[in-house]
Amino acid sequence: MHEETQAFIAVELATSSIYHGLIFMYSSGTIQILCVTDVEMVREISLSTSLKLGKPTYLSKDHGPLLGQGIFSSNGTYWAHQRKIIAPEFYLNKVKEMVSLMVESTSKMIELWDEKTRNSEGILEVKVEDDLKSLVMSKVPIGVPGLRHIPSKHNREIWRLDKEIKAMILKIVRARRSPTYEKDLLQLILDASKSYEDSDGDYLPADVSPEMFIVDNCKSIYFAGHDNTGLTASWCLMLLAAYPDWQARARAEVLDVCGSELPNDGMLRRMKVLTIIIHETLRLYPPVAFVVREALQDTSFKGIEIPKGTNIEIPIPILHQQPELWGPDTYQFNPERFAKGIAKACKVPSAYIPFGTGTRTCAGQNFAMTELKVVLSMILSRFTFSLSPGYQYTPVLILVLEPEHGVNLRLLKQYNRARNTTTVPIVLSTYDALVLFFNSEFNTSSKQQ
Numbered sequence: 001m002h003e004e005t006q007a008f009i010a011v012e013l014a015t016s017s018i019y020h021g022l023i024f025m026y027s028s029g030t031i032q033i034l035c036v037t038d039v040e041m042v043r044e045i046s047l048s049t050s051l052k053l054g055k056p057t058y059l060s061k062d063h064g065p066l067l068g069q070g071i072f073s074s075n076g077t078y079w080a081h082q083r084k085i086i087a088p089e090f091y092l093n094k095v096k097e098m099v100s101l102m103v104e105s106t107s108k109m110i111e112l113w114d115e116k117t118r119n120s121e122g123i124l125e126v127k128v129e130d131d132l133k134s135l136v137m138s139k140v141p142i143g144v145p146g147l148r149h150i151p152s153k154h155n156r157e158i159w160r161l162d163k164e165i166k167a168m169i170l171k172i173v174r175a176r177r178s179p180t181y182e183k184d185l186l187q188l189i190l191d192a193s194k195s196y197e198d199s200d201g202d203y204l205p206a207d208v209s210p211e212m213f214i215v216d217n218c219k220s221i222y223f224a225g226h227d228n229t230g231l232t233a234s235w236c237l238m239l240l241a242a243y244p245d246w247q248a249r250a251r252a253e254v255l256d257v258c259g260s261e262l263p264n265d266g267m268l269r270r271m272k273v274l275t276i277i278i279h280e281t282l283r284l285y286p287p288v289a290f291v292v293r294e295a296l297q298d299t300s301f302k303g304i305e306i307p308k309g310t311n312i313e314i315p316i317p318i319l320h321q322q323p324e325l326w327g328p329d330t331y332q333f334n335p336e337r338f339a340k341g342i343a344k345a346c347k348v349p350s351a352y353i354p355f356g357t358g359t360r361t362c363a364g365q366n367f368a369m370t371e372l373k374v375v376l377s378m379i380l381s382r383f384t385f386s387l388s389p390g391y392q393y394t395p396v397l398i399l400v401l402e403p404e405h406g407v408n409l410r411l412l413k414q415y416n417r418a419r420n421t422t423t424v425p426i427v428l429s430t431y432d433a434l435v436l437f438f439n440s441e442f443n444t445s446s447k448q449q
C-alpha cells in the first residue's frame, strides 16, 4: 500500500467515531488487514457491490490447492458468471427436492449407529479418518512470501493431494460426458465449461482452462459445503447435550410434527424450536470465523478512504457476542432470543452474519439449514444424549471453528414406548461421525449425478 495512503488511513482511523465496535489495522506477514467490528461499517460493507469489494487475492494464491479460482475465491465478471450458474441450484425450490435424499442419507447413518450399538453390547467408540485434505491445507501460512513454493514435506503433501483430488474429480466428470444426464449442478458446471471451450475461452481469465473451471468449482463447493454443515451439527448436538431442557423441547417438537414418519419439507418448516436452536448455535459457534474482502477499487466506508488493494476482515464471533448488541446473557446459550425472528434477536440485525454478508453471502444457506434440520430432527427422534465424560471442550480455529478433540456424546437409544424396551447407552465421537457422514453424502450425490 502507498505510504501516503497508509498514513491517511491511520489518521482517519484515529479520528473516526467508534460505534459498537472497532476499526483498526494489523499485519500478518506481508499482508495488511483492516479489521472491522463496527456494525455501521459492517452494514455499509454489506451494501457494497461486487465490483467494489471482492475476495482477497491471497485466498486463491495461498489456498490455491484448496480453492483454486472457483466461486469462493474469484472476483469480477468471472465470479458473477459462476454465481449465476451455481446459486440457483440452492434456491429453496431446488433444496425442497433434495429433502428425500438428505433423509435417505441420514437414515443410513442412523442405521449404522443402531447396528453398531447392537454389535458392541451397547458401548461404542467410533474413530474415523478426519478430512485430511482440509486439515493439511489449512496449515498453509498466509502473508509469508514464497513459502508455498518451497518443496517442504508439508508442501509436497499438499501438491500430492491436489493432484489426487483433481484426478478424482476429472474421473467423475469423464464418466458423465454424456447428454443423458439430468441438469444437476455438476452438469451445469460441465455445460458452462463446454461453452467456454466452444467460444475459445471467452469470459475465462487467461490462466484458467475449462478443465480448471470444473475442478476449481467442484473443490470450492465441496470446501464451502461439507465441513461447515458437519461442524454446525456437531456444535448443536454438544449444546443440546449440555442443555437437556432444550433437547427435550426440540425432541417434543420433532415428535409432535413428524409423529412416526420421516421428516419432509413441510414438516421441516414447522420445526420452529429446532430452527432457533440452530440460529443460536451459529451465533455462538460460527464455523466460518471471518468474512474477508479486498477493495477492488478505491472506496470509502463511514467516511474513511479505503484504497484499492486493502484487505478487510470482519471477525464474526466478536460481532455475534458483543454484550452491547446481544444483552448481558450474550455468552449463554439462549435460543429464545431468536423466537421473534433474526431481526428481533439483536439490536442491530446486520451484526448476525454466520453465512456472511452482501453480494458474497453463502450460496448454500438454504441447503445447509434444511440439511441441519433433517439430520438433527432424525437424531433427536431416535436418541437422547448427554456429554460423554471423555468430552473435552476445546474449540480451535484452524481454517474453521472446530472442536479439537471432537464431540463425544453418550447416546441413549429412544425405543418406541409401545414396545416397552429399555434405553441402550453408546459413546460416540459425533463430530467424527458427522464429518464422515457429510463427506459420504457428497460422495453419494456425486455418484448419483
Ligand code: HEM
Pocket: 071, 072, 073, 083, 086, 090, 220, 221, 224, 225, 226, 228, 229, 232, 286, 287, 288, 291, 292, 353, 354, 355, 356, 357, 358, 359, 360, 361, 362, 363, 364, 365, 367, 368
Ligand atoms: C452451516 C453451514 C454453512 C455456513 C455457516 C456457511 C458459511 C459461509 C460463509 C460465511 C461464506 C462466506 C460469505 C461471505 O464472504 O460473505 C460462505 C460462502 C459460500 N458458501 Fe457457505 N456456509 C455453509 C454451508 C454451505 C453449503 C452447504 C454450501 C453448498 C453446498 C455452501 C456454499 C457456499 C458457496 C458457494 C459460497 C461462496 C459464495 C460466493 O462467494 O459467491 N455453503 N458460506
